Amino acid sequence: MSSALTEIPELRKVSLTRPIAPPSHRIRQDRDIDAWKKTTGYKDYCLWVVRLNSSVIGQDIPTVAGTPRSQAVNKVVELLDELKKWVDEIPPYGDKQRFGNLAFRDWGKRLQNNAAQLLHKTLPQEYHPAIPLLMPYFMSSFGDFTRLDYGSGHELSFAVFLMGLTLVRFFKPTPDEERHLVVTVFGKYLEVTWYLQDVYRLEPAGSHGVWGLDDYHFLGFLWGSAQLRGQSSIAPSSVLNPPLSPTNLYNMQVSRIYQLKIGPFFEHSAQLHAIATGVPNWDKVNAGMLKMYEAEVLNKRVVVQHLPLGGLLAWD
Template identity: 55%
Template sequence: MATNSSPSPGLSLPSTSALPPLRRIDVSSLNPADTPVLRIKTDEDVEAWKQTRGYQDYGLFLRRLAESVVGCSLPYGDPEPDPAAVAVIAMLDKLDKWIDEIPPLPTPQRFGNLAFRTWGKRLGEESTALLKELLPSSLHTALPFIEPYLLTSFGSFTRMDYGTGHETSFALFLLCLTLLRFLEPEPRIERQLVLNVFVRYLRLCWRLQDVYKLEPAGSHGVWGLDDYSFLSYIFGSAQLRDQKEIPVNAILQPPLPSTNLYFLSITRIHEVKSGPFHEHSSQLYSIATGVQHWSKVHTGLFKMYEAEVLGKRVVVQHIPLGGLLEWDAPQRHALSTAPTPAPFTTSAPSATPAPWATAAPLTMSTPYTAPSRGSPLPFTSSVAHTGHPGTARYPQRGPGANAPLIPARMPLGPTASTALRPLPKSSGTSTPVNGPPPPPPQSSHSKSGAGGEE
């Protein structure tokens, strides 16, 4: 693998010194009766979760990971790879080899090849052995507190789907390893967790989706950010946050270089989806044409992640909680008056402690508001910008300069099925991939967005 251990030209190495340190949990303090279980069953439980120490730990962990990669590019290689991070990658390599040993079955199902259940059964049978091989013997008593997150990191073996909830489970798995100090919360190691470990995990999940034809879990169709992933956009926008050479609307000019997770994710969309980008990825298109600075993209995506992923019961109800991720929720009758902390509100590093590290939880100064379908994201401007000097100008949305983004009439369907969907017959004319959207339909159309995670 080619290495790049230095940041982009003109940028200094990122630092997480302005963020509070992540706490350490001694394995001897864990209560054997408090292993992670499914606790979120109602919308009130979601709000209760946001009051817990585990939720705040996760917010701090993601902030530290994002800050550690500001200005860094892919491919990345540290001259002194962390042995623990290398061991996690080796475990993911082993899981990848299982795909070769468990080929898809020649079944007629368009989505969800039954061989994925065989792969999942093997994971369930060998997960304990995998973790014992990964962790030192001193941490083996913590396996019941870690194993549930590994088992939920690669998709649902019942519904044969994958989504942002499973991606979150893997991030929580890394958080557990860090709380126990198998992984050290140091910027150099946190950088490896994002640019080496998470990238390896992402590629494994892409292969699982392609080989076993996994359906998106709870996809919002064209109104969602991405059918399967979200954290890759947060980390990728962090990589690009402080530089000025690459404008936000550069994503509209494929092929994109594989220098950051944001571009990798956009490239992945082009590989598995057909049709105009503004139709099948309208939210990403709205960001590209309505936000001028990567710092604003990064801040907005953090808020959107908290609202659209962590704030949705259908997504987080399958995440086990307890043990290392403490479920110390307040009484339900107090939730109506208790302030909700905002651990995912982001800004440039400063000497001010993060909002969730203060004694009294703070509310968001500019809370995320879920957009109505077809409308631009709340952190985008109403007028598309034209980029930095020397970059190509992109068409305005609609016939007027201030016209809102018009969604597709119907979503193009789950991305895993693209290879099975026949290409449309040519009509003699072609529409540019990044051209302006079609005129609005005469009758409105709506689609239920939550879906498959139930």
């Protein structure tokens, strides 16, 4: 997954005029990763991540937020606001468990019962044939309702959900729209998932969030480092000196770590500390993030084995 700013191809368009078989779980063994990396779906997703990354280079949150946004972006933000409102309507049980409040299962049950209706309300009629193809990703975007955890695999599901909406052209693959997908839509998604993690005390998926840069997420750091590219006056080491200005997703992610964790930064966030002290500029940070995301998320069986493949995420 290259960060080179040469001409980036446009994401292909998928027609909904003919039936498309729904996605299914295809990765069960390590050797299946090699097949996954050769598929059209894998290439589409890597291209989509790079396109969004390129769109926000040097673009801070206030700048993007001040530009007009499409009705499609507004509709998905409304959808996420609705899901956040449910958290207040389904309070946590009064137990003393450190991780995993069982009320999260009630929230998940409401999502399961209402997901199709929500997507029908969000998408115009012409996109309704895509709903069965999008549903598996939407349903797994917010955590596991059995294990009561959340990790970068769930974040990946939401990203694939957004990519699918771009493939069918509900979202348009233009720089302005792609900037809003990062700053406005993904920014709102972070807000919702952070709220879910806090209220229901969700456990990090995997071994203490080993596949994320914090315990839960990755993409905010990746796209946030793109926002900081070209900022010669702000060194990567600046994140070691809080408080941080919330003008990009990277600072927001690191600020959340300071909010949740105590003790020396180099102890609880060793990888981020190594980046802050060992990488000279944001161009190199961002390029390294792209490579790391592909290696540590997309090519890790323990993460992508839960991702349904086929359908819009074409397996061919």
